[in-house]
Amino acid sequence: MTITIKDVAKKANVSIATVSRILNDKPGYSEETKKKVMQVIEELGYHPNGIARGLISKRSHTIGVLVPKLSSMLMTEFVSGIENITHQNGSSAIICHTESNGKKTMQYLQLLKEKQIDGIIFASELLTEDYYQFVKKMEIPIVLLSTISYDHPVPYVRVDDQHAAYSATDYLIKNGHKNIGMIGGNKEDMVAGQPRIDGYLQAMEKHNLSCTDKQIVSGHGFGFEDGVDGFRKLIEQFPEVTAVFAASDEIALGVISVAYQMGIKVPEQLSIIGYDNLSLAEMSIPPLTTVAQPLKQMGEKATEMVFDIINNNKTVESRIFPHAIVERDSVRKI
Amino acid sequence: MTITIKDVAKKANVSIATVSRILNDKPGYSEETKKKVMQVIEELGYHPNGIARGLISKRSHTIGVLVPKLSSMLMTEFVSGIENITHQNGSSAIICHTESNGKKTMQYLQLLKEKQIDGIIFASELLTEDYYQFVKKMEIPIVLLSTISYDHPVPYVRVDDQHAAYSATDYLIKNGHKNIGMIGGNKEDMVAGQPRIDGYLQAMEKHNLSCTDKQIVSGHGFGFEDGVDGFRKLIEQFPEVTAVFAASDEIALGVISVAYQMGIKVPEQLSIIGYDNLSLAEMSIPPLTTVAQPLKQMGEKATEMVFDIINNNKTVESRIFPHAIVERDSVRKI
DNA sequence: CTAAACAACGTAAACGTTTACGTAAAAAGC
């Protein structure tokens, strides 16, 4: 038998209201009774039932996190930050990995609604009209992480992908490279796909470097395999390539791998810059120069924003986090 | 205003009991009224309140997952499996990363208790007496993942670390290596620390290979840095080394990195076998031969076991999952 | 044709809290 507030009240010879008041620091009890009650609580090993509390307070002290792919290291960093702040606020996070599956996502949203979660963090995926409408009906605060909504005013936290891609390409150019190729991820990806390609193009144009279609290849995703396939294709259609901008660190590792197999030395013959600054970037050979996003902090900020809306229900402003080039050894300085 | 079962009942001209019966497929209603009620539910966009449900059913449809380090790729695989099964059972998982911090762990356990979670998965860390007693008082099913409890009968899912380490070392020996070093992780780690060292020793002994203290170094953890520090130390005190067994893939990458810096060729001059088979093992140069644990399946099984206890409250048997050597290119066959 | 069984509901208690309201005694104000 689990013990409830009633048991405590009875044993302490007070009413449940008094116990509740003591538990919640609401005025209306004497120090003396507090002592007695606390002692009884200790003796009985009583813990309040959060569910019953939630029923009244209409707060579940839980937030939902929707991520497309749990196993990606990107997500891990986000989640780590989210978890920090959530716990700091006496709440917990339910991670839902949607696998970029619309149906699954809707299912999760339903589940989250039933669970009466207090807020949502929606990460790294396009907020479709369906999702938006559903969330709107739920009347629950939502913050986008590393993604945006074109059609609706939903607060977000992200970096400027195009700008970051520009910086990466610019870095290659500034180091003397001219024949620069790019391996993008999924072109359809509205956040990490086209914008990064655009940033690349923008930098090439700015520096008056010719840039044909052959210099850009984009695959299905942002994984290692996409990198190896991508680079094989790239070097075939653009053999003069001397530097490549990869839209993710995993892609970058893929090209390093192929380069190694083909006997192309990195960075002597081929320079590579990645994107994400995952922990594996420093483990690679050579250590990978890459674009860093403050992933954990972004997760933290997004979560703070959610709690800001919940607690003060004020509207919050979106944030663009700064990116940075972290220089390691995969780019040759000509 | 959120709409409740009352609103549905009123609009459909039935009692809340009937609505509830329809929602839960309990007998006691006609097809006709069902149709009407369902229609009203649709119109109103009603979703039952899981909290109120939980208050009665005494099930929160939530399980707690305690992991020491979220950002490790190991954990990600576990969590991914856990999440799968949890969702399959109409529940969700709350991930708590304890950072191997006793105080934080206890805090989380408290939180989970208040949340009235239905079960616990405790991963990759020693179940201390404190934890055990607390969980026991909670009277909640718990399953250990990749760890064990020496003093108490708590069901677990793991691989036989000593055996796996034996296999790895044996693999090196069978491929003609004799001067085999080992870089262990944290020796204090009762699961991944000493047992792997023991397995290594066991294999060496079995094949009558001398093995001095100098051949084994163990650091603070299982990360990349531990690998680089470890190998630097190893090669100093045991320069004849021709093959090393690393207690984790990250450690293995660390030694590959140092080897590269020192101009030692892998696998020509130095063979390396890792442990874990993380995704980065295939991204490394050369691709890393390693010991594979079916991480995701282990997470899934552990979760299934939790639900087994919850639903049928039968006792479950612990499982030892098979490990396997996945051969890539980091070990030279002499 | 009547008693028994059953189908299709409605009523109300229960789950474990919080909290508005009421009340008695003590403290304060004049």
Next chain:
DNA sequence: GCTTTTTACGTAAACGTTTACGTTGTTTAG
């Protein structure tokens, strides 16, 4: 000393469900 305020509680309603039990009307059995 009497009113007013304050303190320290207790009572009971509310949160949104599920479910045991009761009730009515209809079907079935004998």
